[in-house]
Amino acid sequence: xxxxxxxxxxxxxxxxxxxDFNHPLDDETVDTINRAFLDHHVVCIRDQDISIERYLExxxxxxxxxxxxxxxFAHPETDLISVLSPNLNRESDDPKSKLIVRGTFxxxxxxxxxxxxxxxxxxxxxxPSKGGDTRFLNMHAAYExxxxxxxxxxxxxxxxxxxxxxxxxxxxxxxTDDEVxxxxxxxxxxxxxxxxxxxxxxxxxxxxNGIEGWSDADSDELLDALNAHCFDEAFEYxxxxxxxxxxxxDNRCLMHxxxxxxxxxxxxxxALLRGSVPVGTGGANNxxxxxx
Numbered sequence: 001x002x003x004x005x006x007x008x009x010x011x012x013x014x015x016x017x018x019x020d021f022n023h024p025l026d027d028e029t030v031d032t033i034n035r036a037f038l039d040h041h042v043v044c045i046r047d048q049d050i051s052i053e054r055y056l057e058x059x060x061x062x063x064x065x066x067x068x069x070x071x072x073f074a075h076p077e078t079d080l081i082s083v084l085s086p087n088l089n090r091e092s093d094d095p096k097s098k099l100i101v102r103g104t105f106x107x108x109x110x111x112x113x114x115x116x117x118x119x120x121x122x123x124x125x126x127x128p129s130k131g132g133d134t135r136f137l138n139m140h141a142a143y144e145x146x147x148x149x150x151x152x153x154x155x156x157x158x159x160x161x162x163x164x165x166x167x168x169x170x171x172x173x174x175x176t177d178d179e180v181x182x183x184x185x186x187x188x189x190x191x192x193x194x195x196x197x198x199x200x201x202x203x204x205x206x207x208x209n210g211i212e213g214w215s216d217a218d219s220d221e222l223l224d225a226l227n228a229h230c231f232d233e234a235f236e237y238x239x240x241x242x243x244x245x246x247x248x249x250d251n252r253c254l255m256h257x258x259x260x261x262x263x264x265x266x267x268x269x270x271a272l273l274r275g276s277v278p279v280g281t282g283g284a285n286n287x288x289x290x291x292x
Contacts, residue, residue: 002018003016003017003018003019003029003032004016004017004018005017005032005036007040008040008042008044008237008239009042009237009238010237011136011137011138011141011234011235011236011237012040012041012042012136012138012237012249012254013040013041013042013044013136013237013239014036014039014040014042014043014044015043015044015045015046016032016033016036016043016044016045016046017046019045019046019048020047020048021045021048021050021054021055021058021246022049022050022054025058025061030061030062033045033062033248034062037062037119037248037250038195038196038250041136041138041140041249041250041253041254042136042237042239042247042248042249042250042254043247043248043249044239044245044246044247045245045246045247045248046242046244046245047242047244048123048244048245048246049244050123050246052075052077052078052081052269055081055121055123055246055269055271056078056080056081056271058246059080059121059271059273062119062121062248062273063118063119063273063274064273064274065080065271065272065273065274066080066117066272066273066274067079067080068080068081068082068270068272070082075269080271081269081270081271082269082270083267083268083269083270084102084122084266084267084268084269084270085265085266085267085268086100086101086260086266101258101259101260102258103256103257103258104257104258104259104260105205105206105257106137106203106205106230106231106255106256106257107204107205107206107207107255107256107257108202108203108204108251108254108255108256109251109272110251110272111161111185111187111202111204111207111251112161112162112163112165112183112184112185112204112207113183113185114183114185114277115274115275115276115277116185116187116251116275116278117251117272117273117274117275118194118250118251118252118273118274118275118276119248119249119250119251119272119273119275120247120248120249120251120256120270120271120272120273121246121247121248121270121271121272121273122134122246122247122249122268122269122270123244123245123246123247123268123269123270123271124241124242124243124244124245124246124247124267124268125244125267125268125269126243126265126266126267127241127242127243127245127266128262128263128264128265128266129264130262131259131261131262131263132241132258132259132261132262132266133238133239133240133241133259134238134239134241134247134256134257134258134259135236135237135238135239135256135257135258135259136236136237136238136239136249136254136255136256137230137231137235137236137254137255137256138235138236138237138253138254139200139201139202139203139230139235139253139254139255140193140198140199140200140253141234141235142200142201142229142230142232142235143190143199143200143201144199145229145234145235146201146229150225150229151190153222154189154190154201154222154226155190155281156188156190156280156281157188157189157190157211157212158186158187158188158189158211158212158280159186159187159189159202159203159208159209159210159211159212159223160184160185160186160208160209160210160211160212161184161185161186161187161204161207161208161209162183162184162207162208162209163183163184163207165206165207165208165209166209166210166216167205167206167208167209167210167220167223168206184209186212187202187278187280188202188278188279188280188281189201189202189203189211189226189280190202190280190281191252191253191278191279191280192279192280192281193252193253194252194275194276194279198253199281200252200253201226201230202252202278202280203223203226203227203230203255204255205223205227208223210223211223230255251275252275252278
């Protein structure tokens with residue numbers, strides 16, 4: 001099987017052509033995909049018209065699948081896949097109420113767990129004819145672009161991530177079947193990538209209560225400054241979806257956000273790969289939490 005890798009963006013993104021996941025994957029192909037994942041942080045394998053069963057088999061090649069915990073969005077066949085569609089999100093139970101697109105503010109998946117997810121897979125079943133892009137921020141590049149005094153300031157700090165965090169920029173009211181009471185975890189603000197050893201700013205603005213041991217006012221001053229720095233288009237890659245794209249991205253060094261600029265059907269199937277306890281500049285034991 002001959003495959004081709006093409007770079008998609010300066011900050012992140014590569015597409016893989018000539019690959020069909022309906023056929024068995026050999027070790028060389030898996031190694032090639034993993035290398036592209038580490039090099040480009042977002043990998044798009046085009047034209048993957050696959051079943052749910054095959055999707056799970058392929059995902060398991062790249063890591064341990066993690067159950068998804070909001071029943072409202074679970075796939076009817078398995079809790080290892082969640083269904084992302086604005087048809088599942090409305091302002092109220094009235095079927096005529098406004099559709100809500102989730103995840104439109106910058107975030108990284110499940111950072112409020114002691115062991116956050118390593119990677120997210122998203123399979124495009126149905127995409128609109130225009131709009132609905134997913135945007136990514138390269139947090140390696142964001143760290144490297146910090147002034148030296150800010151790098152020194154955040155060295156060794158930990159931020160407290162909480163599902164129901166007080167700094168909720170998205171402003172979305174949580175449904176009663178969400179995980180209302182937790183979990184909570186503290187993670188290094190400067191994260192060392194497990195595989196590459198590179199440093200990245202590890203943030204999830206909607207889920208960060210503050211800096212561990214700091215007052216709310218001092219935390220907000222620092223986190224607002226980091227937000228202003230990181231939310232820069234200079235660090236951004238924007239993925240324009242095609243039908244049957246299968247995207248894999250690295251939550252350890254990226255933030256992402258959905259776009260809500262579309263009015264046609266959009267249906268995605270999401271899978272998550274279990275990660276490891278984030279390591280910062282203070283070593284392996286600088287992350288803790290109330291629940292995994």
